[in-house]
Amino acid sequence: MSITVTPTHPEFVAEISGVDLARPLQPADRDAIEDVINRYAIVVFHDQTLTDHQQIDFARHFGPIQSSAQKARHTAIKHRIASNDIADISNLDGDGNVLAPASKRRLDWLANRLWHTDASFRAVPGALSMLYAHVVPDEGGDTEFADLRAAYDALPDKTRKQLEGLIAEHSIWHSRGQLAVTTYTPEERASLPPVPQRVVRTHPGSGRKTLYVAAHASHIIGMPIADGRLLLMDLIEHATQRRFVHAHTWKQGDLVIWDNRCTMHRARPFDTTKVRDLRRVTTRDVASTLEQAA
Ligand code: OGA
Ligand code: MN
Numbered sequence: 001m002s003i004t005v006t007p008t009h010p011e012f013v014a015e016i017s018g019v020d021l022a023r024p025l026q027p028a029d030r031d032a033i034e035d036v037i038n039r040y041a042i043v044v045f046h047d048q049t050l051t052d053h054q055q056i057d058f059a060r061h062f063g064p065i066q067s068s069a070q071k072a073r074h075t076a077i078k079h080r081i082a083s084n085d086i087a088d089i090s091n092l093d094g095d096g097n098v099l100a101p102a103s104k105r106r107l108d109w110l111a112n113r114l115w116h117t118d119a120s121f122r123a124v125p126g127a128l129s130m131l132y133a134h135v136v137p138d139e140g141g142d143t144e145f146a147d148l149r150a151a152y153d154a155l156p157d158k159t160r161k162q163l164e165g166l167i168a169e170h171s172i173w174h175s176r177g178q179l180a181v182t183t184y185t186p187e188e189r190a191s192l193p194p195v196p197q198r199v200v201r202t203h204p205g206s207g208r209k210t211l212y213v214a215a216h217a218s219h220i221i222g223m224p225i226a227d228g229r230l231l232l233m234d235l236i237e238h239a240t241q242r243r244f245v246h247a248h249t250w251k252q253g254d255l256v257i258w259d260n261r262c263t264m265h266r267a268r269p270f271d272t273t274k275v276r277d278l279r280r281v282t283t284r285d286v287a288s289t290l291e292q293a294a
Contacts (some may be wrong), residue, residue: 002018003016003017003018003019003032003036004017004018004039005036007040009246011042011147011150011244012040012042012147012263013040013041013042013043013044013145013246014042015044015045015046016033016043016044016045017046018053019033019045020043021055021058022048022049022050022051025058025061030051030062034062034205037062037205037257038205038259039206041149041263042246042257042259042263043256043257043258044248044256045256045257046251047134048253048254048255050255051252052083052086052279055130055255055279055281056083056085059128059281059282059283060283062127062128062283063127065085065281065282065283066119066122066283067084068085068087077093077105078093079094080093080094080095080096081225086280087219087279087280088279089109089131089281090104090135090276090278091109091272091276098272099273101270101272102176106272107183108181110179111178111181112266112267113266113267113269114175114178114179114215114265114266115214115215115239115240115265116175116214116215116216116265116266117212117213117214117260117261117264117265118260118280118282119260120197120212120214120260121172121175121192121216122195123141123195124284124285124287125197125260125261125284125285126260126282126283126285127261127284127285128257128282128283129257129281129282130257130280130281130282131143131255131256131258131280132254132255132279132280133251133253133255133277133278134252134277134278134279135277136252136278137270137271137274137275138272138274140269141268141269142247142248142250142267142268143250143265143267144162144266145246145247145248146248146263147239147262148210148211148212148239148244148262148263149203149208149210151241152200152208152209152210152211153209156252157255163199163200163211163235164221165294166198166199167197167220167221167285168196168197168198168220168232169196169217169219169220170196170197170214170216171194172192172216173192173195173219174215174243175215175216178215194218196288196290197222197288197290198294199211199213199232200294201293201294202287202292202294203259205261208262210261211239212261212262212289213235213236213239214236217232219232220232236264240264241263243256247268252275260282260285271282
């Protein structure tokens with residue numbers, strides 16, 4: 001099978017057609033898809049029909065799976081999807097009903113509306129996320145992506161110098177705290193302590209420098225918290241100018257891959273009384289950003 005690649009944005013984002021992801025992936029297709037990911041960072045496949053296991057098997061071709069944080073964080077509730085390899089990105093409870101407005105899981109999940117990159121709050125963060133659409137609402141619920149390599153390239157020299165060597169502290173509790181979602185137990189908090197990550201890193205697949213910032217980034221280590229936080233806010237504002245952003249409007253059967261090492265993303269609002277059932281598998285980066293090229 002030979003894949004067809006169609007870029008859909010001047011800087012990043014491409015669609016791939018001509019491959020059925022439910023079937024065993026041929027090595028040549030795997031390598032071709034990896035090249036497209038390295039070049040475009042966001043890759044869209046349409047009209048796929050995948051079980052959870054097929055989605056996991058496909059992801060495994062690109063690295064070890066980062067098991068979901070949700071089950072560690074929500075130990076007391078019933079989960080709809082048993083596998084730790086799938087993150088349930090739906091607005092459904094363990095019985096398949098739409099989550100109540102005040103439910104803890106819904107409030108936790110709302111943090112996906114903030115610009116972020118997956119699992120930067122883990123020492124070894126996320127690499128590739130693969131989100132698959134089972135059910136999507138008629139309106140709203142786009143996912144937006146920002147190109148952090150292009151954003152880095154567009155920074156003034158002076159700012160790039162200023163960022164050299166900086167390390168941010170990332171914590172999942174910081175992103176939740178921004179939305180005043182704070183009802184976590186001491187055990188939950190202790191299970192995901194803050195971690196350091198570089199603010200600028202080299203994206204291994206392209207050799208390009210990229211910003212590495214997110215809603216989980218709280219402050220810069222060694223700087224007064226307020227200064228570091230303002231710097232991170234400025235960087236996120238810079239990186240999310242419309243020229244660096246692409247919005248994906250979901251159709252059932254879409255699988256979107258994004259490279260967390262060089263992009264940010266956020267969910268957009270929709271009528272949350274309607275069902276939106278997306279499921280994500282994420283691969284793990286090779287090491288902390290501190291152990292990778294600056
Ligand atoms: C995610 C995520 C955004 C969305 O799956 O990591 O942030 O639009 N999803 O659901
Ligand atoms: Mn995410």
